[in-house]
Amino acid sequence: MDEVMAQVVPKFLRLYEQHFGIKPNSExxxxxxxxxxxxxxxxxxxxxxxxxxxxxxxxxxSQEVIKExxxxxxxFVVTAAMEFRNSFEDKYDWxxxxxxxxxxxxxxxxxxxxxxxADYMIDDHVHNLEAFEGKGLLFxxxxxVDENRFERVNNWxxxxxxxxxxxxxx
Amino acid sequence: MDEVMAQVVPKFLRLYEQHFGIKPNSExxxxxxxxxxxxxxxxxxxxxxxxxxxxxxxxxxSQEVIKExxxxxxxFVVTAAMEFRNSFEDKYDWxxxxxxxxxxxxxxxxxxxxxxxADYMIDDHVHNLEAFEGKGLLFxxxxxVDENRFERVNNWxxxxxxxxxxxxxx
Numbered sequence: 001m002d003e004v005m006a007q008v009v010p011k012f013l014r015l016y017e018q019h020f021g022i023k024p025n026s027e028x029x030x031x032x033x034x035x036x037x038x039x040x041x042x043x044x045x046x047x048x049x050x051x052x053x054x055x056x057x058x059x060x061x062s063q064e065v066i067k068e069x070x071x072x073x074x075x076f077v078v079t080a081a082m083e084f085r086n087s088f089e090d091k092y093d094w095x096x097x098x099x100x101x102x103x104x105x106x107x108x109x110x111x112x113x114x115x116x117x118a119d120y121m122i123d124d125h126v127h128n129l130e131a132f133e134g135k136g137l138l139f140x141x142x143x144x145v146d147e148n149r150f151e152r153v154n155n156w157x158x159x160x161x162x163x164x165x166x167x168x169x170x
Numbered sequence: 171m172d173e174v175m176a177q178v179v180p181k182f183l184r185l186y187e188q189h190f191g192i193k194p195n196s197e198x199x200x201x202x203x204x205x206x207x208x209x210x211x212x213x214x215x216x217x218x219x220x221x222x223x224x225x226x227x228x229x230x231x232s233q234e235v236i237k238e239x240x241x242x243x244x245x246f247v248v249t250a251a252m253e254f255r256n257s258f259e260d261k262y263d264w265x266x267x268x269x270x271x272x273x274x275x276x277x278x279x280x281x282x283x284x285x286x287x288a289d290y291m292i293d294d295h296v297h298n299l300e301a302f303e304g305k306g307l308l309f310x311x312x313x314x315v316d317e318n319r320f321e322r323v324n325n326w327x328x329x330x331x332x333x334x335x336x337x338x339x340x
Contacts, residue, residue: 076285082274088258104252105281112275115246117287117303133287 001079001091003124003141005066005099006056009034015043026142033143047084054090058098061156067101069163077102078116080128081109122159126150137162171249171261173294173311175236175269176226179204185213196312203313217254224260228268231326237271239333247272248286250298251279292329296320307332 002008012034017023019040029037035044046052069075077095081087088109095102108116113123114131122137123129129136129150137159138150153159172178182204187193189210199207205214216222239245247265251257258279265277278286283293284301292307293299299306299320307329308320323329 078285082262082277082279085259085262088262088279089255092252092255092258103281106285107252107281108285109252109258109279111273111277115248115276115278115286115288117285 001077001081001095002053002056003059004122004139005059005062005077006053006094007059008056009142010057011046011052012043015046016040019043029142031143031146036143048086050086051090053084053087054094056094059156061160063098065156065160066099068160070101072163072167074106075102076106076108076116076118078108078110078113078118078121080111080113082111122153171247171251171265172223172226173229174292174309175229175232175247176223176264177229178226179312180227181216181222182213185216186210189213199312201313201316206313218256220256221260223254223257224264226264229326231330233269235326235330236269238330240271242333242337244276245272246276246278246286246288248278248280248283248291250281250283250295252281292323 013023016034016037024034024037033044035041066075077099079091081091091109092104092107095107110116112131113121113128116132117134118132119134120137121129121132121134122139123132124139124141124144126138126144126147126149129138136150138144138147138152139159140152140154151162153162183193186204186207194204194207203214205211236245247269249261251261261279262274262277265272280286282301283291283298286302287304288302289304290307291299291302291304292309293302294309294311294314296308296314296317296319299308306320308314308317308322309329310322310324321332323332
């Protein structure tokens, strides 16, 4: 979900500005999460608050492309929510609001994603893709721009194109 | 979790008695869930209420045997919670209380368990084991007593014995 279906960076940019009184430069958080900037560690605490995950903007294109993928694939939403007890209802409600066409049967809240069995995984974290036995696609986010161990998709249009190529192969 | 780590039947027996003014005979719900008894369908609504999953009794032996299994195995708790939005925090808190030695990293709330990758699955539902590619163990519950498609474990002592036999094989 986060940084793939839901945009998290805009909220952290706002929190950063509230906290430090200045906007960070995008070069400063290249290859990082915003809370990995010097002195910003405590911003991560926001993830534990009720409401944090409820009003995140939808990643452009995700709704349309997932709807299309549902015609050919069994699509599961798998999110590493388990660290954040207060995120469960927010994440559930957010999905109901923005992705009502995804059944609760296909939603997974987990910790480690190593327990997931699937053919493809689209994720912004290399450590999730490393533990995955299927084909991993790295969805571009500020913190992974320097990674080159996985095939990269920069946006949902590129996800669509990837699966079109897969389809033409079979 | 339910009917494997947590006892659900005692609560439904109480609800049944409150609703109908009589206790059901155990022969009547042999091979069934209690809410599958005639006229009892609406009892299932209780699963959607806040609090339902918070105070369930722990299945005897589950804490001790899981603790032992953790010495040799990576143990995940996988529960089909996703139908019940109000169960998430209750299930999380229940695990924290009764199984504090299981990390959030190893907890999964899902819908269909077909998305789970593991070597073994201990479950009370045949449909979960059918969708599983590893070795399934059917944990005895009222609703599965007539099933014979999977190796059966009647209690946690039998789970312990099963894994002792597995260990002696390797």
